[in-house]
Amino acid sequence: IQSDKGADPLDKKNMKPSTATNPENGFSQILRLVLRELNLFYSRDVNGVCLLYDLLHSPWLRALLKVYDCLQEFKEKKLVPATTHAQALSCEVVGILRETPKSPEIQELKQILQDPHFKALLSAHDTVAQKDFEPLLPPLPDNIPESEEAMRIVCLVKNQQPLGATIKRHEMTGDILVARVIHGGLAERSGLLYAGDKLVEVNGVSVEGLDPEQVIHILAMSRGTIMFKVVPVSAPPVNSQKMVYVRAMMEYWPQEDPTIPCMDAGLPFQKGDILQIVDQNDTLWWQARKISDLGTCAGLIPSNHLLKRKQREFWWSQPYQPHTGLQSTISISMEEDDMKIDEKCVEADEETFESEELSEDKEEFVGSGQKFFIAGFRRSMRLCRRKSHLGPLRAGLCGAGGPRSALGAPYEEVVRFQRRPSDRHRLVVLVGPSGVGVNELRRQLIELNPKHFQSAVPHTTRSKKSYEMDGREYHYVSKETFESLVYSHRMLEYGEYKGHLYGTSVDAVQTVLDEGKICVMDLEPQGIQVARTQELKPYVIFIKPSNMSCMKQSRKNAKIITDYFVDMKFKDEDLQEMEDLAQKMEAQFRQFFDHVIVNDNLQDACAQLLSAVRKAQEEPQWVPATWVSLDTASG
Numbered sequence: 001i002q003s004d005k006g007a008d009p010l011d012k013k014n015m016k017p018s019t020a021t022n023p024e025n026g027f028s029q030i031l032r033l034v035l036r037e038l039n040l041f042y043s044r045d046v047n048g049v050c051l052l053y054d055l056l057h058s059p060w061l062r063a064l065l066k067v068y069d070c071l072q073e074f075k076e077k078k079l080v081p082a083t084t085h086a087q088a089l090s091c092e093v094v095g096i097l098r099e100t101p102k103s104p105e106i107q108e109l110k111q112i113l114q115d116p117h118f119k120a121l122l123s124a125h126d127t128v129a130q131k132d133f134e135p136l137l138p139p140l141p142d143n144i145p146e147s148e149e150a151m152r153i154v155c156l157v158k159n160q161q162p163l164g165a166t167i168k169r170h171e172m173t174g175d176i177l178v179a180r181v182i183h184g185g186l187a188e189r190s191g192l193l194y195a196g197d198k199l200v201e202v203n204g205v206s207v208e209g210l211d212p213e214q215v216i217h218i219l220a221m222s223r224g225t226i227m228f229k230v231v232p233v234s235a236p237p238v239n240s241q242k243m244v245y246v247r248a249m250m251e252y253w254p255q256e257d258p259t260i261p262c263m264d265a266g267l268p269f270q271k272g273d274i275l276q277i278v279d280q281n282d283t284l285w286w287q288a289r290k291i292s293d294l295g296t297c298a299g300l301i302p303s304n305h306l307l308k309r310k311q312r313e314f315w316w317s318q319p320y321q322p323h324t325g326l327q328s329t330i331s332i333s334m335e336e337d338d339m340k341i342d343e344k345c346v347e348a349d350e351e352t353f354e355s356e357e358l359s360e361d362k363e364e365f366v367g368s369g370q371k372f373f374i375a376g377f378r379r380s381m382r383l384c385r386r387k388s389h390l391g392p393l394r395a396g397l398c399g400a401g402g403p404r405s406a407l408g409a410p411y412e413e414v415v416r417f418q419r420r421p422s423d424r425h426r427l428v429v430l431v432g433p434s435g436v437g438v439n440e441l442r443r444q445l446i447e448l449n450p451k452h453f454q455s456a457v458p459h460t461t462r463s464k465k466s467y468e469m470d471g472r473e474y475h476y477v478s479k480e481t482f483e484s485l486v487y488s489h490r491m492l493e494y495g496e497y498k499g500h501l502y503g504t505s506v507d508a509v510q511t512v513l514d515e516g517k518i519c520v521m522d523l524e525p526q527g528i529q530v531a532r533t534q535e536l537k538p539y540v541i542f543i544k545p546s547n548m549s550c551m552k553q554s555r556k557n558a559k560i561i562t563d564y565f566v567d568m569k570f571k572d573e574d575l576q577e578m579e580d581l582a583q584k585m586e587a588q589f590r591q592f593f594d595h596v597i598v599n600d601n602l603q604d605a606c607a608q609l610l611s612a613v614r615k616a617q618e619e620p621q622w623v624p625a626t627w628v629s630l631d632t633a634s635g
């Protein structure tokens with residue numbers, strides 16, 4: 001840097017006098033000169049100079065050096081405080097001012113001197129001036145016997161909050177040890193108690209020979225300050241793990257778990273809760289917080305390993321049922337519900353339905369003087385979806401979403417993901433019990449802006465009608481082609497209706513996304529897991545019915561699609577069935593729902609849907625970590 005090579009003579013000329021005349025002008029001045037010289041190399045693109053220049057040019061470095069210079073200057077001046085008792089002086093002045101005749105200036109001065117911030121400032125000043133930084137410790141006693149263990153005396157003020165530590169008895173020695181210190185709890189915040197510390201006394205009572213329960217009793221009875229005498233652990237554990245966030249894929253209730261080391265320290269959670277794992281040192285019990293409650297102290301949750309073990313034990317203890325697992329009861333009862341619908345079915349002339357489809361389903365509408373066609377609302381596709389649990393091919397899909405999920409990971413690692421404007425949109429998936437209004441909301445959203453929102457065109461093996469167009473109502477394919485799409489995992493959902501196969505392919509969704517649009521589709525909840533891929537990054541919205549009395553009111557004129565009636569009004573039992581199914585869906589699949597909308601007032605629900613879809617595309621959301629790391633790896 002000091003080399004003259006290639007330096008502009010003019011700059012050199014400018015620089016020299018300042019270096020010569022101000023050699024002791026501090027680091028800031030030196031930095032300025034170095035930067036000026038570097039500037040010359042910068043323009044010639046000398047290797048590495050840009051980096052160095054940018055570093056030295058950074059505002060933080062300049063600020064730091066300025067602070068350094070100031071400190072140096074004051075150090076040399078050897079400043080001494082004018083008074084070491086500014087607080088007392090201020091009190092004295094306030095006393096005098098009280099006896100002085102009132103004037104606005106005197107009032108103002110009195111106010112300033114009595115301001116709590118100013119008092120705190122003077123107190124800090126006096127502490128520094130008197131160099132009163134450390135608490136005064138009593139001198140160490142002489143002649144401590146060599147054999148005596150070093151003890152630590154810890155005083156904690158309980159203040160109606162739990163101590164935030166658990167204890168256990170050492171199996172061999174019988175010593176009472178601190179088993180774990182809960183993150184964010186009183187003990188951890190004190191920085192004085194560590195896992196492994198041996199308790200000797202609690203409030204002056206020796207714990208030797210006591211059971212952990214007896215010690216806990218002493219602690220529970222203590223009010224205010226608790227004093228511990230402990231033998232510190234030789235090497236306090238260091239938590240070097242990085243913070244991990246996970247989505248709970250199952251629920252956990254510590255009160256119902258007899259194996260938890262300390263029930264009160266347990267953290268209950270529901271499916272779908274996002275947890276911040278703060279400690280994984282123990283292979284069986286982790287410490288975590290809910291992200292909705294980060295201010296509180298952490299709680300104990302079973303580790304991934306422990307939950308999987310519990311799942312396996314439970315799974316093996318169940319009688320064998322094909323395609324069912326831990327959470328199978330709900331799947332079964334949902335299938336039973338569908339059975340009921342089937343029993344009610346009356347075979348009718350398919351043509352009647354097909355010909356009525358076009359007008360009844362309003363697939364065409366006129367918008368801004370142009371005719372649009374909205375695909376994906378055909379009656380046969382919708383009825384097929386409802387019956388899809390029973391189709392023979394569906395078994396493959398149930399296999400993916402059923403038992404596998406039951407024995408799947410209890411926690412899913414997640415990260416905050418924000419879609420970049422240049423990225424493809426995230427797929428929007430609507431889920432809800434039949435009749436709740438999934439299709440109505442989807443249709444309304446698309447009609448709001450058909451250039452922005454679109455459905456995917458489904459596939460079918462049935463033959464094309466005279467008024468249909470391939471790729472508009474459906475992609476018409478042979479049974480072989482359809483099945484090959486299924487077996488190559490290119491179908492998000494599929495099923496059979498009246499002897500024909502119907503389904504929506506990944507490619508059909510991608511076609512919409514590739515056009516820069518937002519693809520909005522409805523799915524049976526069993527299909528969500530299939531759609532949850534890095535390429536589609538689905539945002540799942542659960543459409544939920546409101547309570548029965550509201551539904552009776554709002555659905556007075558609503559119509560359901562059935563196998564045998566075109567326009568059938570909702571009966572009370574339909575609404576009850578919808579509510580029951582919604583509860584079952586939520587209980588089984590809520591971990592996959594990114595957002596929930598109660599569809600009471602249609603306009604409100606539509607506005608909520610629009611806002612949720614906007615947030616999904618534009619604001620950061622929790623997504624599986626694999627979606628993002630794969631992105632990075634590929635990109």
Ligand SMILES: Nc1ncnc2c1ncn2[C@@H]1O[C@H](COP(=O)(O)OP(=O)(O)OP(=O)(O)O)[C@@H](O)[C@H]1O
Nearest residue numbers: 434435436437438439440554558559599600601602
């Ligand atoms: N909030 C609402 N208020 C009043 N009527 C509604 C509301 N939401 C939907 N509807 C009406 O309820 C009926 C059923 O809605 P929709 O066809 O969207 O159900 P769905 O959830 O798609 O059911 P399926 O999956 O069985 O097709 C329609 O007549 C629709 O207009």
